[in-house]
Amino acid sequence: MRATTGGVARWIGGPCAIILVTSFVIYVALTFAPGDPVAQILGSRSSPEQRAELARELGLNLPLLVRYWHWLTGALTGNFGISTTFRQPVANILMPRIATTIYLVAYSALIILAVGISLGSVGGVSRRLRPYVSALIGFGIALPGYVAALVLVSIFAVYLGWFPTFGAGAGFLDRIWHLTLPAISLAIGWTAYVAQISAAAVREEEGREHVMTARARGLPPALIFRKHILRNAAAPIITASGLSVAGLVAGAVVVETAFAIDGVGSLVVKSVSAKDYDVVVAISVLIVAVFVVMNTLIALLHNIVDPHRKASDS
Amino acid sequence: MTAFISPADRQAPRSGSADPLVLLLAAICLTIFLIAIVGPYLAPYSPEDADILSAGLGPSGAHWLGTDALGRDILSRLLVGARLSIAGASLIVALSTLFGVSIALACAWRGGILDSIMMSALNIVFAIPGLLIAVILSALMGAGFWPPVIALTVVYVPFIARVIRSAALRERRRAYVDACQIAGFSSWRINLRHIAPNIGSIILAQATITFGAALMDFGAISFLGLGIQPPQAEWGLMVAEGRSELLEGSYQLSMSAGLMIIITVIVFNVLGERISDRYGRA
Amino acid sequence: MTNAIEIENLRIDLPRSGFRKRVPVINDLNLCIEEGEAVGLVGESGSGKSMTTRAIMHLLPDGAQRSGSVRYRGQEIADFDRRTLALYRSRDLGVIFQDPRAHINPLWTIGDFLVEAVVANRQMLRAEATDRAIALLAQVGISNGSQRIQQYPHQLSGGLLQRVMIVSALMPSPAFILADEISTALDVTVQSEVMAILSELRQSNRLGMLFITHDLDLAAAVTDRLAIMYAGSIVEVGPSHEISTAPKHPYTAALMASRPSLTEVRRLQTVPGRPISAFEAGNGCVFASRCSFAAARCSVERPLARQEKDRSVACHFAADLAPAISVAASQ
Ligand SMILES: Nc1ncnc2c1ncn2[C@@H]1O[C@H](COP(=O)(O)OP(=O)(O)O)[C@@H](O)[C@H]1O
Ligand SMILES: [Mg+2]
Numbered sequence: 020m021r022a023t024t025g026g027v028a029r030w031i032g033g034p035c036a037i038i039l040v041t042s043f044v045i046y047v048a049l050t051f052a053p054g055d056p057v058a059q060i061l062g063s064r065s066s067p068e069q070r071a072e073l074a075r076e077l078g079l080n081l082p083l084l085v086r087y088w089h090w091l092t093g094a095l096t097g098n099f100g101i102s103t104t105f106r107q108p109v110a111n112i113l114m115p116r117i118a119t120t121i122y123l124v125a126y127s128a129l130i131i132l133a134v135g136i137s138l139g140s141v142g143g144v145s146r147r148l149r150p151y152v153s154a155l156i157g158f159g160i161a162l163p164g165y166v167a168a169l170v171l172v173s174i175f176a177v178y179l180g181w182f183p184t185f186g187a188g189a190g191f192l193d194r195i196w197h198l199t200l201p202a203i204s205l206a207i208g209w210t211a212y213v214a215q216i217s218a219a220a221v222r223e224e225e226g227r228e229h230v231m232t233a234r235a236r237g238l239p240p241a242l243i244f245r246k247h248i249l250r251n252a253a254a255p256i257i258t259a260s261g262l263s264v265a266g267l268v269a270g271a272v273v274v275e276t277a278f279a280i281d282g283v284g285s286l287v288v289k290s291v292s293a294k295d296y297d298v299v300v301a302i303s304v305l306i307v308a309v310f311v312v313m314n315t316l317i318a319l320l321h322n323i324v325d326p327h328r329k330a331s332d333s
Numbered sequence: 334m335t336a337f338i339s340p341a342d343r344q345a346p347r348s349g350s351a352d353p354l355v356l357l358l359a360a361i362c363l364t365i366f367l368i369a370i371v372g373p374y375l376a377p378y379s380p381e382d383a384d385i386l387s388a389g390l391g392p393s394g395a396h397w398l399g400t401d402a403l404g405r406d407i408l409s410r411l412l413v414g415a416r417l418s419i420a421g422a423s424l425i426v427a428l429s430t431l432f433g434v435s436i437a438l439a440c441a442w443r444g445g446i447l448d449s450i451m452m453s454a455l456n457i458v459f460a461i462p463g464l465l466i467a468v469i470l471s472a473l474m475g476a477g478f479w480p481p482v483i484a485l486t487v488v489y490v491p492f493i494a495r496v497i498r499s500a501a502l503r504e505r506r507r508a509y510v511d512a513c514q515i516a517g518f519s520s521w522r523i524n525l526r527h528i529a530p531n532i533g534s535i536i537l538a539q540a541t542i543t544f545g546a547a548l549m550d551f552g553a554i555s556f557l558g559l560g561i562q563p564p565q566a567e568w569g570l571m572v573a574e575g576r577s578e579l580l581e582g583s584y585q586l587s588m589s590a591g592l593m594i595i596i597t598v599i600v601f602n603v604l605g606e607r608i609s610d611r612y613g614r615a
Numbered sequence: 616m617t618n619a620i621e622i623e624n625l626r627i628d629l630p631r632s633g634f635r636k637r638v639p640v641i642n643d644l645n646l647c648i649e650e651g652e653a654v655g656l657v658g659e660s661g662s663g664k665s666m667t668t669r670a671i672m673h674l675l676p677d678g679a680q681r682s683g684s685v686r687y688r689g690q691e692i693a694d695f696d697r698r699t700l701a702l703y704r705s706r707d708l709g710v711i712f713q714d715p716r717a718h719i720n721p722l723w724t725i726g727d728f729l730v731e732a733v734v735a736n737r738q739m740l741r742a743e744a745t746d747r748a749i750a751l752l753a754q755v756g757i758s759n760g761s762q763r764i765q766q767y768p769h770q771l772s773g774g775l776l777q778r779v780m781i782v783s784a785l786m787p788s789p790a791f792i793l794a795d796e797i798s799t800a801l802d803v804t805v806q807s808e809v810m811a812i813l814s815e816l817r818q819s820n821r822l823g824m825l826f827i828t829h830d831l832d833l834a835a836a837v838t839d840r841l842a843i844m845y846a847g848s849i850v851e852v853g854p855s856h857e858i859s860t861a862p863k864h865p866y867t868a869a870l871m872a873s874r875p876s877l878t879e880v881r882r883l884q885t886v887p888g889r890p891i892s893a894f895e896a897g898n899g900c901v902f903a904s905r906c907s908f909a910a911a912r913c914s915v916e917r918p919l920a921r922q923e924k925d926r927s928v929a930c931h932f933a934a935d936l937a938p939a940i941s942v943a944a945s946q
Contacts, residue, residue, distance in 0.1 A: 040457060160545075165553055165573070169576060237701040273556065288472070303461070
């Protein structure tokens with residue numbers, strides 16, 4: 020019983036607390052940010068009375084903590100405020116864009132996991148291919164997403180004409196087709212990172228004595244790799260993969276802008292420039308929430324793959 | 334008296350002679366910095382002089398890398414652009430190393446409440462993806478060179494502080510630190526004259542690797558239309574400016590600026606890796 | 616009697632940091648083991664004992680270069696195809712490693728470790744293999760086998776884990792056991808228990824064995840013949856009781872003089888000098904640099920192994936030195 024309450028506190032309470040604190044920090048930071056939302060809405064030719072009126076309506080004259088409390092209770096019921104540029108509830112603007120960004124991030128995550136772990140495994144196991152894999156990884160890490168995006172566009176969209184140059188598409192297949200180049204550009208850097216960590220972990224595990232035992236017992240190489248090398252290298256690979264997927268959400272900011280995709284990432288850039296702070300706060304808290312949840316998942320997975328903890332539980 | 338000499342010599346390279354690859358990379362680094370300094374004097378044309386008559390030219394004897402949509406010489410813009418890009422990345426690295434190392438040394442030295450408060454504060458920053466902080470902060474601070482520099486410094490300080498703090502904690506537990514304290518040296522002196530130099534190679538390696546990331550992120554901010562504004566020349570901005578020409582099949586502008594970023598980042602990353610391999614990992 | 620394993624003129628060169636070319640770690644090694652026979656391989660750390668077992672398993676480190684011949688039941692193992700090699704390793708050999716904690720994957724249960732090889736090589740079904748594992752665990756003195764197989768390695772003591780390792784080697788009913796310093800990590804009481812178990816199992820199953828240790832007395836107690844190894848080659852071979860009472864090679868004598876006595880308390884006489892590896896030995900006798908009887912000839916000419924009845928000694932002066940050596944050994 021105590022273990023379960025402790026578990027709930029640790030796995031749910033902790034992340035919630037972090038999200039709460041960061042949402043407060045973000046809210047306060049953007050409240051003090053330059054720019055007056057009232058002037059933004061009413062325009063510069065409004066009278067002081069009009070402004071005072073609207074400020075009262077928006078609750079801007081209330082103490083900070085009270086305003087945050089209002090925002091928080093609103094946010095928990097899906098009300099993230101009003102966008103000053105779109106003059107619509109923030110939630111309405113976000114919904115369709117979140118779907119697009121989820122497609123993009125999920126697509127990239129698949130690429131990262133599949134390519135990153137395979138490439139890392141090859142580099143970790145094969146002495147012959149190791150230098151080439153390292154070079155590839157070094158290049159991938161040094162390739163910024165915005166440069167990768169333009170290189171891919173100029174080859175596969177402009178020159179070969181296989182993929183569209185911008186937009187997110189509608190419907191499943193059309194989306195996949197539109198998002199292929201963006202997903203690859205978004206994935207490259209993180210794929211290289213996951214590959215680098217995987218290669219080091221696989222290489223280290225491959226040299227362990229118990230792997231020699233497995234070989235000495237005549238086990239098939241594929242089984243040895245899966246069960247005694249990759250499985251043992253899982254912990255750092257899980258960490259790297261989780262961090263990558265969490266980082267993708269923020270990386271979408273650049274790639275969505277590069278491909279003119281109407282997602283959450285490009286929206287945050289536009290909104291922050293337009294001083295549309297309700298939108299910025301909502302997206303930031305959303306991204307932080309994904310980030311924190313990912314980190315919690317990493318920790319949970321670590322617990323599952325480690326028999327020391329499994330055994331002491333039973 | 335010998336007891337008080339901090340063991341700086343233990344970080345001497347494991348093999349005697351200098352690694353030729355490190356020398357080569359260091360030479361390239363130096364060249365890149367040199368270009369950033371003297372680039373504007375090498376540039377054959379003025380980087381901001383538009384000339385509609387010679388817009389969008391391919392590479393030729395007069396314009397080695399061609400011209401952009403406004404007829405500006407790409408090579409000149411690349412050479413001049415090195416200044417802002419390299420200066421931006423260098424300042425980010427210098428500032429975040431300065432703050433990160435100071436925080437790390439203070440936390441490792443004092444421990445206790447200061448350490449817990451500092452580390453929780455940094456953990457909050459860690460809970461927000463770095464690029465998001467950078468984009469929001471530099472947008473809030475407006476256009477210009479300093480907003481992205483300050484924003485990215487805020488992003489990198491926690492990373493540097495965390496690595497250096499654990500190195501400093503390890504160093505603090507060594508016997509010579511006790512010896513210094515018993516000898517009555519001030520905390521400042523012990524930290525600045527003994528602990529900091531002894532973890533110097535870790536700081537250097539961390540700073541070198543941060544440089545690559547800083548250069549890419551600084552470019553990303555200008556790519557997004559924040560920070561550096563046209564008509565100034567900066568590599569990330571040039572990549573963005575080349576986008577429309579790219580769709581028409583002329584790729585020199587984006588690719589030459591992109592290539593400069595990639596080469597610089599690779600050189601610094603490999604150099605950083607070599608330094609940390611050679612002097613032991615953090 | 617036929618030979619189970621024949622090693623002839625084996626030489627192994629390995630890449631080594633700080634050296635441009637590969638360096639030898641096994642040099643001109645000859646050894647035969649008959650079916651059902653137990654041979655002890657005795658030598659100081661670094662002499663190449665483990666490398667010899669790896670040569671028998673045909674599992675050398677990356678970049679190793681091998682010459683000479685290792686035959687199993689008359690067949691050259693280097694010529695085995697992948698399938699034959701897998702079967703040879705899994706069914707003919709049973710390997711017990713020195714450090715069970717490192718040689719058993721910590722992430723899988725004991726039961727999984729015991730059955731995985733025989734199941735993967737289609738020798739048995741899982742259920743059948745589990746029953747056999749529990750039965751063998753009982754034979755080595757682990758009575759609660761059905762609970763043990765659900766545990767993870769970190770939940771077992773070193774002695775228990777070593778028995779698990781022995782069971783894993785016996786699972787496929789091999790013809791030949793390679794036991795590499797299996798007792799070194801155990802404390803003395805556990806050590807003698809494990810040795811007793813192994814000897815019993817060996818006799819009841821008529822297993823051949825290569826028993827590796829640096830403990831000459833222990834080896835003499837559990838084996839039929841001893842081979843004394845130094846710097847990558849074998850310097851003396853003969854029946855265990857003869858070697859341990861009347862050594863002929865100066866190195867064997869020095870080893871005997873350096874073992875702790877059970878009856879009197881005295882300062883240990885170590886073999887003078889530092890043990891060298893095969894690549895450090897020059898053209899002469901491998902032991903020349905530490906031998907107290909060495910003459911000029913010893914450091915320029917490698918002595919060949921001279922066979923005399925069932926003993927063989929690689930020493931130029933073995934015959935002349937016999938009286939002096941027996942004194943040295945008993946000191
Ligand atoms: N994987 C390896 N790579 C390179 N050299 C090795 C390796 N394993 C062992 N050696 C070297 O081979 C020699 C013999 O080692 P080993 O067979 O393990 O000795 P022993 O088991 O008798 O202690 C030693 O000099 C050792 O340094
Ligand atoms: Mg050994």
